[in-house]
Amino acid sequence: GAVVSQHPSWVICKSGTSVKIECRSLDFQATTMFWYRQFPKQSLMLMATSNEGSKATYEQGVEKDKFLINHASLTLSTLTVTSAHPEDSSFYICSAGLWGVTYNEQFFGPGTRLTVL
């Protein structure tokens, strides 16, 4: 199946700093990528949908100035958490959509654990 990678797999940063998380589709081109956030023992909550070459669409309640999403190519989307605070500590998961006439599926990355001290 199609493979999606995320980097880094975990990161620890100080409060007030910015952190960038990369999501790559390794063997297919993804016109749409999704970013999710998952708190411990909870479900995945969609943060934003990014389409290559256009601005991301953020879900209600997600601060677009805090969570910057860039989808500059068909294989790479990045999520930058700006001025991170301890409450931003979470597990962030991306997924990439592979759409076709007879096939469509989202493939998930392995996730990034962010800890803000």
Add this chain to the structure above:
Amino acid sequence: AQTVTQSQPEMSVQEAETVTLSCTYDTSESDYYLFWYKQPPSRQMILVIRQEAYKQQNATENRFSVNFQKAAKSFSLKISDSQLGDAAMYFCAYRVNYGGSQGNLIFGKGTKLSVKP
């Protein structure tokens, strides 16, 4: 609004036995997909099975099968011959089919499945 409900926060099954996880959803759309995802301790999301709403036949994947009741908006997952490796969080998910492009996944809160040896 589209919602997905999993009413069983936790389930337990004896190894080699059968267990059924419940899921209900609410939507006014007629063309959509339903999924069951598995999230083991590694937190990598793994697609277990998918069902197209227009198909009356229930999907099956080896030991995994679904009972799709469209009118009742019910989508349960049956795991036969349970194995220790089946222990994980299971998420039911829904996605509208927009044709050439796809909407985002909407997840239920999950069911934690334990398998007893």
